């Protein structure tokens with residue numbers, strides 16, 4: 001009983017969830033306040049688990065976009081195959097943490113879903129000074145990506161703004177604080193500006209109502225990607 005009360009106190013009211021839902025619908029992007037979807041304990045646990053995952057440097061995104069970022073893969077979604085967790089204990093434990101019932105329910109309300117969302121892909125990003133993520137469209141990696149959820153894991157860095165381009169004339173600049181969660185539709189182009197000082201770290205996961213194979217078609221293999 002006491003536990004149920006604690007869980008409930010952490011959850012957002014229907015009213016607050018609806019406000020986030022409307023903002024996401026209208027703008028295509030919304031910033032969920034720190035301590036809402038993830039507690040300090042959740043963030044510390046993610047930080048602890050990610051240490052066990054190997055890191056790779058990515059200079060070119062899989063959709064041909066320009067990147068310069070360090071990536072730890074948690075769950076992968078290769079074209080023509082269904083998504084799967086990366087081998088090892090930590091990836092499965094991170095996915096389990098992300099999918100906990102109270103968090104999934106709150107997120108489902110913000111995404112306005114009638115059916116459950118699945119996590120198709122999940123990874124950690126680390127951007128030291130000079131790193132950036134070039135303008136890209138998440139849906140180019142998997143046409144079934146609907147929303148990306150970005151958990152901010154760093155406190156002290158400069159630059160690294162998250163910029164979305166809803167149309168040719170408009171841009172929205174976000175500087176979400178530590179613990180905040182950015183939710184954005186995968187059908188809007190966006191980028192991460194170069195980091196100037198400190199280190200920007202985040203956990204990103206891509207949600208979809210489809211759980212089958214990645215239906216992305218690779219047009220050309222001429223460049224070997």
Ligand SMILES: [Fe+2]
Nearest residue numbers: 136137138190
């Ligand atoms: Fe992205």
